[in-house]
Amino acid sequence: xxxxxxxxxxxxxxxxxxxxxxxxxxxxxxxxxxxxxxxxxxxxxxxxxxxxxxxxxxxxxxxxxxxxxxxxxxxxxxxxxxxxxxxxxxxxxxxxxxxxxxxxxxxxxxxxxxxxxxxxxxxxxxxxxxxxxxxxxxxxxxxxxxxxxxxxxxxxxxxxxxxxxxxxxxxxxxxxxxxxxxxxxxxxxxxxxxxxxxx
Amino acid sequence: xxxxxxxxxxxxxxxxxxxxxxxxxxxxxxxxxxxxxxxxxxxxxxxxxxxxxxxxxxxxxxxxxxxxxxxxxxxxxxxxxxxxxxxxxxxxxxxxxxxxxxxxxxxxxxxxxxxxxxxxxxxxxxxxxxxxxxxxxxxxxxxxxxxxxxxxxxxxxxxxxxxxxxxxxxxxxxxxxxxxxxxxxxxxxxxxxxxxxxxxxxxxxxxxxxxxxxxxxxxxxxxxxxxxxxxxx
Ligand SMILES: Cc1cc2nc3c(=O)[nH]c(=O)nc-3n(C[C@H](O)[C@H](O)[C@H](O)COP(=O)(O)OP(=O)(O)OC[C@H]3O[C@@H](n4cnc5c(N)ncnc54)[C@H](O)[C@@H]3O)c2cc1C
Numbered sequence: 055x056x057x058x059x060x061x062x063x064x065x066x067x068x069x070x071x072x073x074x075x076x077x078x079x080x081x082x083x084x085x086x087x088x089x090x091x092x093x094x095x096x097x098x099x100x101x102x103x104x105x106x107x108x109x110x111x112x113x114x115x116x117x118x119x120x121x122x123x124x125x126x127x128x129x130x131x132x133x134x135x136x137x138x139x140x141x142x143x144x145x146x147x148x149x150x151x152x153x154x155x156x157x158x159x160x161x162x163x164x165x166x167x168x169x170x171x172x173x174x175x176x177x178x179x180x181x182x183x184x185x186x187x188x189x190x191x192x193x194x195x196x197x198x199x200x201x202x203x204x205x206x207x208x209x210x211x212x213x214x215x216x217x218x219x220x221x222x223x224x225x226x227x228x229x230x231x232x233x234x235x236x237x238x239x240x241x242x243x244x245x246x247x248x249x250x251x252x253x
Numbered sequence: 254x255x256x257x258x259x260x261x262x263x264x265x266x267x268x269x270x271x272x273x274x275x276x277x278x279x280x281x282x283x284x285x286x287x288x289x290x291x292x293x294x295x296x297x298x299x300x301x302x303x304x305x306x307x308x309x310x311x312x313x314x315x316x317x318x319x320x321x322x323x324x325x326x327x328x329x330x331x332x333x334x335x336x337x338x339x340x341x342x343x344x345x346x347x348x349x350x351x352x353x354x355x356x357x358x359x360x361x362x363x364x365x366x367x368x369x370x371x372x373x374x375x376x377x378x379x380x381x382x383x384x385x386x387x388x389x390x391x392x393x394x395x396x397x398x399x400x401x402x403x404x405x406x407x408x409x410x411x412x413x414x415x416x417x418x419x420x421x422x423x424x425x426x427x428x429x430x431x432x433x434x435x436x437x438x439x440x441x442x443x444x445x446x447x448x449x450x451x452x453x454x455x456x457x458x459x460x461x462x463x464x465x466x467x468x469x470x471x472x473x474x475x476x477x478x479x480x481x482x483x484x485x486x
Contacts, residue, residue: 056256057295059340060334062295062302064301066300078325086482087480087482089476090465090475237348253254
């Protein structure tokens with residue numbers, strides 16, 4: 055047990071076994087990003103997967119909408135300590151987007167409109183673990199929450215769920231992204247409280 | 254990053270709802286202006302809560318905390334903790350929302366409410382380093398009573414311009430009517446985009462969204478606008 059702070063009781067509204075260590079529950083939906091919110095017009099929007107063999111697969115907005123849609127309900131955990139349970143989304147599973155992608159790469163670098171990047175092992179994007187989502191709570195995804203579309207990879211801290219997602223580059227070697235080069239953990243598992251490098 | 258014990262050594266009242274806490278942290282490695290720390294409180298039965306707070310000073314370990322009504326951690330830090338009491342901290346955290354004294358570019362600081370805290374660290378770091386980088390601070394706050402660091406910001410600091418943007422009540426005779434930050438505030442009180450200033454925007458989420466959008470509208474490059482969002486309202 056850590057050092058006790060005299061007189062601290064806590065509110066303890068957040069006893070919930072779905073809450074990873076060090077997190078607290080919120081009902082609203084806080085916003086975190088390093089810069090201003092980019093606005094991406096749908097007629098110029100595209101999503102791409104670039105393989106290590108330099109093959110590019112692209113989807114326009116109508117093409118994304120024409121793919122099989124799923125509606126995941128997931129818990130979100132932000133490294134700034136808040137968690138939000140049972141959030142409901144609509145989008146396309148990355149398994150669907152990867153159906154025709156030939157790759158032996160182990161790593162993925164996700165990049166966004168606005169220049170943001172984040173990295174993760176490719177396997178964390180597959181097998182029903184990640185989506186490109188464009189609706190939240192029955193509504194179009196607002197720009198400040200990553201609209202028109204963001205990555206959703208809820209088993210990792212939320213900075214991995216890149217807002218304004220534009221593509222995924224597949225790599226043989228791991229390439230740290232924006233927060234990962236700024237001292238945050240390379241993998242970011244909330245259940246192991248991997249917030250910062252060395253955790 | 255390991256947890257360290259921080260012992261409260263002093264308190265300064267900033268406003269009726271905010272105070273600065275000065276801690277003694279053995280072996281503190283130092284920090285850059287703009288970085289924050291995680292604070293962990295532990296109750297005597299082992300229950301813990303963690304929150305992030307910006308470092309307010311250039312070298313000393315100081316936090317300024319605003320009391321959020323019904324909050325879990327901020328009421329403890331603003332009302333309960335006394336000199337001699339201990340909390341745990343770890344950090345410094347954050348390598349993006351920082352200002353380094355080597356940087357000679359003009360700087361625009363835009364703070365809303367407690368969002369002034371990391372910006373004040375930048376102002377103090379500039380002064381301490383003897384930097385001549387031109388700084389402008391636009392400080393949006395509810396009313397004159399809510400002003401953090403009031404005496405210090407009143408002292409002349411060559412190369413630093415400070416403008417207050419009151420949202421609810423301004424002092425008598427104040428030219429600008431109270432209200433939220435507007436394009437004109439940033440156009441008049443900021444730097445022209447072609448000076449390529451580094452812009453730091455910090456405060457509640459809505460404030461940061463609004464101010465960052467206005468800076469974009471004024472032609473500032475997205476890559477020069479760094480933001481830190483503290484939370485709701
Ligand atoms: C990087 C970073 C740096 C920060 N630096 C500072 C700082 O220097 N000084 C400072 O005072 N705070 C700072 N904050 C905010 C701080 O971490 C806490 O969120 C805040 O003190 C409230 O915590 P709490 O436990 O008292 O309230 P909680 O128990 O978390 O929340 C209680 C209620 O208040 C609402 N609430 C939570 N946070 C805020 C807020 N900031 N404003 C208004 N309502 C809120 C919640 O939605 C909830 O309804 C920072 C946050 C981040 C992410």
